[in-house]
Amino acid sequence: MTDQLKLSEKPIIGAYLAVMVVLELVEIYARLETLASFIRIMVLGLPVLALPQLKLREYYLLGVSFVLAVFVWRADGDTWQTLLTGLDRSAYLASFMMLMALLREGAITSPSVQVLGTYLTLQPPKRRFLALFSGSHFFSVLINLGAVSLLTPFIQRGVRGDAPLDAPLDEVQQIRERRQLAAVHRGFCWFLVWAPTAVTQAVLPGLLTDIDAARLMALGFCMALVMLAVGWLEDTLVWVKTGQRLRASGLVQVAQPPPLPKSAALSLAIVCIALIGITFVAKGLGEVTIVSGVMLAAPLVVIVWVWAQGSATEHGPIARYRQIALVSMPGFMREVVFIACAGFIGTTGAFLVPADQLADLVQAWAMPGWVFMLGLSVLVLIAGHVALSPITMAVFLGSVVAQMPSVPVDITLCALAIAAGTAISSLGAPFASAVLMLSKASGHATTTLTWSWNGLYTLLSVVALGALYIVYTALGV
Numbered sequence: 001m002t003d004q005l006k007l008s009e010k011p012i013i014g015a016y017l018a019v020m021v022v023l024e025l026v027e028i029y030a031r032l033e034t035l036a037s038f039i040r041i042m043v044l045g046l047p048v049l050a051l052p053q054l055k056l057r058e059y060y061l062l063g064v065s066f067v068l069a070v071f072v073w074r075a076d077g078d079t080w081q082t083l084l085t086g087l088d089r090s091a092y093l094a095s096f097m098m099l100m101a102l103l104r105e106g107a108i109t110s111p112s113v114q115v116l117g118t119y120l121t122l123q124p125p126k127r128r129f130l131a132l133f134s135g136s137h138f139f140s141v142l143i144n145l146g147a148v149s150l151l152t153p154f155i156q157r158g159v160r161g162d163a164p165l166d167a168p169l170d171e172v173q174q175i176r177e178r179r180q181l182a183a184v185h186r187g188f189c190w191f192l193v194w195a196p197t198a199v200t201q202a203v204l205p206g207l208l209t210d211i212d213a214a215r216l217m218a219l220g221f222c223m224a225l226v227m228l229a230v231g232w233l234e235d236t237l238v239w240v241k242t243g244q245r246l247r248a249s250g251l252v253q254v255a256q257p258p259p260l261p262k263s264a265a266l267s268l269a270i271v272c273i274a275l276i277g278i279t280f281v282a283k284g285l286g287e288v289t290i291v292s293g294v295m296l297a298a299p300l301v302v303i304v305w306v307w308a309q310g311s312a313t314e315h316g317p318i319a320r321y322r323q324i325a326l327v328s329m330p331g332f333m334r335e336v337v338f339i340a341c342a343g344f345i346g347t348t349g350a351f352l353v354p355a356d357q358l359a360d361l362v363q364a365w366a367m368p369g370w371v372f373m374l375g376l377s378v379l380v381l382i383a384g385h386v387a388l389s390p391i392t393m394a395v396f397l398g399s400v401v402a403q404m405p406s407v408p409v410d411i412t413l414c415a416l417a418i419a420a421g422t423a424i425s426s427l428g429a430p431f432a433s434a435v436l437m438l439s440k441a442s443g444h445a446t447t448t449l450t451w452s453w454n455g456l457y458t459l460l461s462v463v464a465l466g467a468l469y470i471v472y473t474a475l476g477v
Contacts, residue, residue: 010326010327010330011326012049013049013050013329013330013333014325014326014327014329014330015325015326016042016045016049017098017329017330017333017336018325018329019042020039020042020043020091020094020095021095021098021099023035023038023039023042024039024091024092024095025095025295025296027039028286028288028292028295029282029286029288029292029296036084036088039088039091040084040087040088040091042091043087043090043091043094043340044087046094046333046336046337046340047062047337049333050333050334050336050337053333053334054334054337055334057334057338058334058337058338058341060387061337061338061341061342061345062337062341064341064345065341065344065345065348068344068345068348068349068352069083069086069344069348071348071352072348072351072352075351075352077351079351082347082348082351083348085347086343086344086347086348087344089203089206089343089344089346089347089395090339090340090341090343090344091340092202092206092343093199093202093203093339093340093342093343093391094336094339094340094343095295096199096202096291096295096339097199097332097335097336097339098329098332098336099294099295099298099299100143100144100197100199100298101144101146101328101329101332101335102298102299102302102324102329103142103143103144103146103197103275103298103301103302104143104144104145104146105302105306105324105328105329106143106271106301106302106305106306106309107139107142107143107146107150108143108146108150109306109309109320110267110268110305110309111264111309112261112263112264112265112267112268113139113150113264113268115261115264116135116261116264116265116268117135117139117150117151117154118154118158119258119260119261119264120132120135120151120154121151121154121155121158121180122158122257122258123257123258124256124257125243125252127257128179128180128183129179129183129231129232129235129236130228130232132151132155132180132183132184132187133183133184133186133187133228133231133232134187134228135151135184135187136148136151136183136184136185136186136187136188137187137188137190137191137224137228139151140187140188140191140195140197140198141191141195141197141272142197142268142271142272142275144197144198144199145188145433145434145437147184147187147188148184148185148188148434148437148438148441149437149438149440149441151184152181152184152438152441152442153441155177155180155181155184156177156442159173159176159177159180160173160177166443171246171251172246172251172252175239175242175246178453179235179239181438181442181444181449181453182235182449182453182454182457183231183235184438185427185434185435185438185449185453185454186227186231186427186454186457187228188426188434189423189424189426189427189434190223190224190227190228190423191224192390192419192422192423192426193220193221193223193224193416193419193420193422193423194216194217194218194219194220194221194223194224194419195217196217196279196290196291196293196294197294197298198419199339199391200391200394200418200419200422201213201216201217201290201291201419202291203343203346203391203394203395203398204216204394204398204415204418204419205289205290205291205415206289207395207398207399207401207402208398208401208402208411208412208414208415209402210410210411210412211411211412211415212412213289213290215412215477216412216415216416216419217290219412219413219416219472219477220416220419220420223416223420223465223468226464226468227423227461227464230457230460230461230464231457234456234457234460238456271301271305274297274301274304275294275297275298275301278293278296278297278300278301279293279294279296279297280293281293282296282297302324303321306320306321306324335433338389338433339391341392342389342391342392342395343395345392345395345396346391346392346393346394346395346396346397346398346399347395347399349396349399350395350396350397350398350399350400350402350403351399353400353403355400355403355404355405356404356405358400358404359404359405359406359407362404362407362408363406367408368408368473369408369409369413369469369473370409370466370469370470370472370473371408372407372408372409372414372417373409373413373414373416373417373465373469373472373473374417374462374465374466374469376397376401376414376417376418376421377417377418377420377421377424377462377465378421378462379393379397379421380393380394380397380418380421380422380424380425381421381424381425381428381429381458381462383425384425384426384428384429384431384432385429385430385431387431388431389431389432389433390421390422390425390426390429390432390433391422391433393418393421393422393425394418394419394421394422397418397421398415398418401414401418409473413469413472413473416472417465417469420465423461424458424461424462424465427450427454427457427458427461428450428451428454428455428458429450430446430447430449430450430451431446435449435450
């Protein structure tokens, strides 16, 4: 198929995705169940529409989805409803992914984002890890995976200058690039445990209906702060002697931090406040979850954000809206199919697992609550090493836990443990989406980014999770 034909199809795909997202939002807020069947049909049409863009990963997931659907159909129980639930979850996650991608489209053309991104990468060594971890974390709340692809070019431009990606680097350049990319990677991963714009927060409350969403966010945010401290300590201790040697040799000069770009920071703060405000208004008026509130808030914020940017450009905001809807959004079709498959695989796979027997086994072992939580987290990490994505495992484990008649800890802590599993899997497993995107943006192998650069930190994170789970369960928070 020619590139020209692909370009001609983009408006059709963009219109299809827009209709699907609008219908999903209408169903969520108006509770029009009659739309569900039509939305399911549209979900089934996604891989057909995306066929020219699909690669081995998507074909593999579609094959697994088909096999699981056959097994579910032939199993005992409410098989038809399970298949419909799988499609409903696929539609919800696909819509969530597209709406969060809109925030990325608002950010990539924002002068404020570019100014702040550059500011973060110009911090002196003692501040750099904290700045990049925190900055990546903050940008991830706004633009999800886009934070990784946004900050990576800033880092490499600062390290390499105008040199190409395959140009050899001296020792100082290698260390600077490694430490900065690792900080960005870690900052992204730990936003998954608490932020309402993270896909984990879209998945888990829908699976585990008794979750206290505010408590989940609070405990997850505390966890992210702990992991920031662990990451900073690991980064400092690993490189302290190397830094002393390089400074003594005169190869490294102590730089002064640049001034904070207050105007850019204020602009992004206004965007964040608007996103949070509209989210909670939508949540209260629509009586929906926080994540569903974010799904409605995102397009409203982006409309105004792009208008504010586009009114000062040559082509104007209307041209930018058309470009987002008819060109940019169709470019996410692979990710949309991926996340839809993840929702379906997790749901149908969990149906085939004997949840009652698992619950009996946990009780027979008298498993402490913190051990059960750590087991959930580690399972996601292990699965990530055999090409099962963190989000697929999150849906699967969330569905299994929901079916178990009893668990050693309350449901909110179970959800936190699964979300933490997606974070450590995204850190240490070479098949996670964040790792694949960072590898593509930076030119470094996925095994380098995970096992080499983040192997020790991943192990320390598992230990820190165990300690946190002991504290959380002991305090009964």
